[in-house]
Amino acid sequence: MLMKNLGISIVAVVILIALPALASVQGYNFFLTVFPYAAFAVFLGGFIYRMVKWWIIPVPFRITTTCGQQKSLPWIKQSPLENPAGFWGVAGRMALEIFLFRSLFRNTSVEISGKRPVYGSAKWLWFFGLVFHWSLLIIVLRHLRFFIEPVAPWIAGLSALDGFFEIGIPALYLSDFAVLAGLSVLFLRRVIIPRVRYISLPVDYFALLLILGIVVTGLLMRHFFSTDLLAVKSIVLGWITLSPVVPAGIGIFFYIHLFLVFTLMVWFPFSKLMHLGGVFLSPTRILANNNRRERHINPWNAPVKVHTYAEYEDEFRDKMKAVGLPVDKE
Amino acid sequence: MKLNNIGKIVAGIVIFIVLATFFFWYGTGKSSSLPQPSLDTPAIAQMKEKRCVEDKAFMSINHMKLLHNWRDSAVREGNRNYTAKNGNVYKMSLSGTCLECHSNKEQFCDRCHTYVAAKPACFSCHSIPAEVKK
Numbered sequence: 289m290l291m292k293n294l295g296i297s298i299v300a301v302v303i304l305i306a307l308p309a310l311a312s313v314q315g316y317n318f319f320l321t322v323f324p325y326a327a328f329a330v331f332l333g334g335f336i337y338r339m340v341k342w343w344i345i346p347v348p349f350r351i352t353t354t355c356g357q358q359k360s361l362p363w364i365k366q367s368p369l370e371n372p373a374g375f376w377g378v379a380g381r382m383a384l385e386i387f388l389f390r391s392l393f394r395n396t397s398v399e400i401s402g403k404r405p406v407y408g409s410a411k412w413l414w415f416f417g418l419v420f421h422w423s424l425l426i427i428v429l430r431h432l433r434f435f436i437e438p439v440a441p442w443i444a445g446l447s448a449l450d451g452f453f454e455i456g457i458p459a460l461y462l463s464d465f466a467v468l469a470g471l472s473v474l475f476l477r478r479v480i481i482p483r484v485r486y487i488s489l490p491v492d493y494f495a496l497l498l499i500l501g502i503v504v505t506g507l508l509m510r511h512f513f514s515t516d517l518l519a520v521k522s523i524v525l526g527w528i529t530l531s532p533v534v535p536a537g538i539g540i541f542f543y544i545h546l547f548l549v550f551t552l553m554v555w556f557p558f559s560k561l562m563h564l565g566g567v568f569l570s571p572t573r574i575l576a577n578n579n580r581r582e583r584h585i586n587p588w589n590a591p592v593k594v595h596t597y598a599e600y601e602d603e604f605r606d607k608m609k610a611v612g613l614p615v616d617k618e
Numbered sequence: 619m620k621l622n623n624i625g626k627i628v629a630g631i632v633i634f635i636v637l638a639t640f641f642f643w644y645g646t647g648k649s650s651s652l653p654q655p656s657l658d659t660p661a662i663a664q665m666k667e668k669r670c671v672e673d674k675a676f677m678s679i680n681h682m683k684l685l686h687n688w689r690d691s692a693v694r695e696g697n698r699n700y701t702a703k704n705g706n707v708y709k710m711s712l713s714g715t716c717l718e719c720h721s722n723k724e725q726f727c728d729r730c731h732t733y734v735a736a737k738p739a740c741f742s743c744h745s746i747p748a749e750v751k752k
Contacts, residue, residue: 331638332635332638332639335634335638336631336634336635339627339630339631339634340627340631343627432640432641433734433735434734435640435641436641436644437733438732439732439733439734439735440644443735444735444737447735447737448737454739456686457682457683457685457686458682458736514679514680514683515679516678516679517679517730517734517736518652518653518730518733518734520734521733521734522652528641528642537675565634568630569627
């Protein structure tokens with residue numbers, strides 16, 4: 289199972305690396321002129337498509353996870369983040385979820401000690417997940433220096449802060465180190481823990497290996513096979529100004545890096561990585577628990593013809609009185 | 619079918635599009651012509667063969683590593699002689715060798731460094747020639 293699923297994703301990533309590595313000069317022209325627009329269009333379009341698809345699914349009943357006391361009588365203390373009652377509670381819960389991965393923080397581990405299960409906290413998935421995602425964000429933001437001219441001070445400042453320790457030339461970015469650490473742990477978790485390995489599919493490994501490929505080619509370009517950054521920035525600005533250029537003499541790692549990024553962009557909206565958008569539309573998180581205060585009508589309920597007791601009594605009042613039955617209204 | 623919260627979802631999608639196309643609308647006022655490091659200095663004008671320590675292709679992408687090695691060699695090992703690939707021997711010195719020709723830091727070093735937001739730490743110790751003259 290591991291060999292098969294992991295093997296499939298390794299083969300897929302190797303093919304994705306081999307394609308640009310073996311491409312011809314015409315192929316490179318294609319990489320730099322057609323692919324970026326195609327990949328970006330699929331990313332944007334696919335992302336919006338997925339969001340709209342989720343959005344039009346009716347949520348007739350609020351299925352928010354409630355892990356604390358809900359808003360009730362004034363003298364019962366509510367737990368506003370665990371059981372949000374309104375917009376601000378939900379906003380707080382979402383902020384904690386998105387920026388700090390609060391649900392992962394509650395991860396527990398269970399072991400059989402003697403003959404009974406013992407529960408303990410397990411923070412390492414939370415920690416390395418957080419390290420991975422934050423460093424990935426910083427890396428993406430740092431790349432804006434190739435996209436923006438003149439480079440905004442905050443981008444340069446972020447890079448300077450990231451390379452604060454000035455280890456080596458060019459300086460090693462701490463986020464590069466952190467993203468590798470995060471990815472390694474997330475990958476080893478799938479390989480080593482039997483229960484996680486059992487439920488791991490080829491795409492699970494593929495997501496990690498693809499990002500790992502992007503990180504490693506990026507690091508190789510920065511630290512070992514230097515790339516002409518002027519040419520790189522001219523390519524990127526060429527895309528943005530809709531006049532793509534194809535400079536000569538850019539190393540192979542640049543094309544591999546680029547091709548893996550395009551693959552990620554195209555694949556992203558149709559993969560589990562869509563949790564980037566999905567977290568904003570997950571009903572267990574984004575809804576306030578107001579099921580007891582507001583009536584939520586199921587939108588697909590068929591119209592039902594009802595005959596209420598009041599109407600019944602109106603219809604039969606005379607007959608009911610005649611046989612001595614009690615009536616609400618005289 | 620009644621749709622959920624059309625306002626919120628449209629706002630969310632608009633925010634996504636604005637963020638994802640950030641680089642299209644942010645800072646595109648300037649033309650994107652490549653920076654041209656200027657070689658117009660008196661020392662370079664006097665050179666017969668206009669050649670840096672190594673050839674241009676090597677220097678343009680590896681100068682930082684070369685300088686880093688020079689620093690280690692000069693400061694830590696006391697060796698100040700650099701033998702180039704073509705056999706010429708140069709003195710390992712940022713101020714004495716590099717800046718003697720490239721005395722125009724602002725027009726030479728800074729143009730590319732600013733363009734790609736590279737912030738070398740050279741001049742946090744070394745003085746900049748023009749600034750000293752001023």
